[in-house]
Structures are given as structure tokens and as C-alpha cells.
Amino acid sequence: MNEDETTQTLSDKVLDRSNVLRFGKPSDTKAHQDGCDTLNIPLSERFLSWERWKSWIRHFETGAPWSAAVQKTITLLNAAMDDVGRPFGYRMRDAFLEYVANYPLVNEADRFNLAVADQIEQKVLPKLRGIDCTTERAASCLQDLERIIAPLGDSELAKAFKSARDESMSIGMFQWRGVVRAPQTVAKI
Numbered sequence: 001m002n003e004d005e006t007t008q009t010l011s012d013k014v015l016d017r018s019n020v021l022r023f024g025k026p027s028d029t030k031a032h033q034d035g036c037d038t039l040n041i042p043l044s045e046r047f048l049s050w051e052r053w054k055s056w057i058r059h060f061e062t063g064a065p066w067s068a069a070v071q072k073t074i075t076l077l078n079a080a081m082d083d084v085g086r087p088f089g090y091r092m093r094d095a096f097l098e099y100v101a102n103y104p105l106v107n108e109a110d111r112f113n114l115a116v117a118d119q120i121e122q123k124v125l126p127k128l129r130g131i132d133c134t135t136e137r138a139a140s141c142l143q144d145l146e147r148i149i150a151p152l153g154d155s156e157l158a159k160a161f162k163s164a165r166d167e168s169m170s171i172g173m174f175q176w177r178g179v180v181r182a183p184q185t186v187a188k189i
Contacts, residue, residue, distance in 0.1 A: 056102075057102065058101045058102050059098065059101060060094070060097040060098055060100070060101040061101070064101065064106075064107070065107055066100065066106065066107070066112035069112070070096075070097065070100050070112060070115075070116060071097075073116055073148060074093055074096055074097075076144070076148055077120065077124055077145070077148060078093075079144070080140075080141045080144035080145050080148070081124065081127065081128075081141065083137045083138075083140055083141040083144070084128070084131045084135075084137055084138050084141045086127045086128060086131070088123075088124075088127070092123060095123070096119045096123060099115060099118070099119055100112055100115040100116065100119070103115035103118075110153065113151070113152040113153050113154075114152070114153065114154060116152055117149070117152040117153070117154035117157050120145075120148070120149060120152075120157065121154075121157050121160075121178070121179055124145075125145075125161070125164075125176045126176055128141075128174045128176060129174060129175065129176055130173055130174060131173070131174045132172065132173060133168045133169050133171075133172055133173060133174055134172050138174070139169075142165050142168075142174075145161065146158075146161060146162070146165065149161055156179050156180075156181055157179050160177070160178065160179040160180070164176050164177060
């Protein structure tokens with residue numbers, strides 16, 4: 001869905017079942033159009049069969065090398081969210097873990113941290129929209145979130161979160177505007 005000034009706030013039930021992506025304004029629409037033309041992928045190869053899609057899905061396993069670290073981070077996130085009355089349940093936790101399990105090259109080095117950063121951006125921070133930032137509990141929650149985000153290695157998320165926190169403290173209510181990321185070049189696989 002597109003979200004603008006006419007859109008109602010999404011409920012926690014919807015947020016728990018989705019990943020919220022916010023896109024910044026394009027810097028150059030011509031570059032986007034040119035990028036689509038250079039793919040040269042035959043139409044028959046642009047779509048996946050259901051069977052092929054299912055074969056790519058990996059499920060969370062407690063024995064994964066990153067499992068304990070991610071579960072600890074989820075526990076810390078949920079404790080911070082509970083401080084402001086916005087904890088999340090099993091459905092969101094499970095979706096978070098499945099996302100990490102399916103992240104490209106998740107088992108290499110600390111790449112799982114980038115998947116965690118994505119889920120904080122897409123699932124956790126949107127749940128904070130509208131909290132009263134003038135309370136001690138909100139300040140504590142935001143400090144905890146900043147400490148969780150910092151070591152993940154996603155500098156754009158850290159910068160966007162700091163900006164949202166600072167802006168929110170000045171207006172008294174948390175507003176998450178998402179992360180504006182630099183365009184990525186699509187590599188042909």
C-alpha cells in the first residue's frame with residue numbers, strides 16, 4: 001500500500017505480518033528507466049514458478065551459527081518495546097527469524113546483522129509511531145534501541161534512527177520516516 005497524509009496508521013496486527021518499506025524520492029528517474037532496459041531478460045524468465053520459489057525458502061534452525069545472537073537481540077528489542085507498551089509476540093518473532101534465515105549469504109561473517117537491521121527498520125521502528133517521547137520510559141526505550149542498532153553495521157539505519165529520535169524529541173511524538181538508501185546496482189546473476 002502507499003502511505004500518505006490520507007492513510008490511517010497501520011495497526012500492530014498488520015505491522016506484525018508485514019515488512020514496512022519506505023522509499024525516498026528518486027534522485028534521477030532517467031537512471032531508473034535506463035536500468036530496466038539493460039536487464040535484457042526474456043519475458044519467460046522474469047517470473048518464478050511456485051515450485052521454484054518454495055525450493056529457495058530456508059527455515060529458521062536453532063543450530064544456525066547466528067541463532068543465539070539474533071534471539072538475544074530480539075529479546076532485547078522486545079524488552080525495549082515493552083517499556084513503551086509496544087511489545088511484540090510470537091508471530092513477529094518467528095517472522096523476524098525466518099527473514100534472517102533467508103537473508104542472502106546469512107552464514108558469512110556477520111551478515112546476519114544486516115538482516116537484523118532490516119527487520120528493526122521494517123518491523124520494529126514502525127510500531128513506535130506516535131509514542132509520547134516526553135516520558136522517561138520512551139527516552140529509555142529509544143536509548144536501548146540506539147544501543148542495539150549501533151553494532152549492527154548499518155550506518156544508514158543508525159543515522160536515520162538518530163534523526164528520527166532527535167526530531168521526535170523536539171515535537172514530543174515519535175515519527176519514523178524510514179531509511180533513504182543510495183540506489184544499488186542490480187547485478188546480473
